[in-house]
């Protein structure tokens with residue numbers, strides 16, 4: 090593994106080891122968004138869901154509340170411990186690397202990644218997106234929720250400067266690439282894209298062919 094990637098794994102595990110106990114302070118801000126994501130991507134067939142980089146389980150639990158079975162994976166054992174502590178039926182968890190998912194091809198009806206792609210260097214991000222598409226069934230949904238800054242230049246600069254104060258070192262590289270472009274791939278067609286959090290985030294829904 091090259092030095093930059095090794096450094097990423099050490100850095101990101103350290104960040105979330107420290108943040109795990111406090112991460113759920115984001116709940117009041119993100120709670121409504123989680124429910125919106127679950128409602129917008131309800132396929133009405135009860136199929137299984139993979140939440141990649143599930144953190145403390147906020148998005149996964151919103152799907153479970155809608156009656157879905159969810160598997161969550163995250164690199165940080167401490168974040169997984171907090172999620173496990175919530176003891177939610179229908180939500181199982183594992184510590185794993187999203188760039189090398191421990192699942193066979195085509196086994197989830199919906200794969201979601203929420204507020205995690207901005208925490209990765211470009212190379213890892215591309216690997217993670219490839220893995221997400223690999224494990225999703227043909228015709229299944231790929232759902233990406235993450236930062237997406239406003240188009241207005243002044244608002245964009247203000248939002249960027251503010252978010253950069255608390256975000257990880259990969260955020261700047263991430264916001265330069267458009268979220269829809271990232272999701273779009275040979276095997277995924279973007280079928281919907283919704284603004285969220287006062288235009289500071291987007292919910293992008295892709296369909297695997």
Ligand SMILES: C[S@@+](CC[C@H](N)C(=O)[O-])C[C@H]1O[C@@H](n2cnc3c(N)ncnc32)[C@H](O)[C@@H]1O
Pocket residue numbers: 101105141142143144145146147148162163164165168185186187188202203204205208209213
């Ligand atoms: C900002 S948190 C988001 C957590 C959750 N998805 C949410 O919406 O609240 C980012 C999460 O991505 C995880 N993460 C970062 N890189 C990862 C990787 N390569 N594999 C698995 N998890 C990763 C971190 O450990 C952290 O829990």
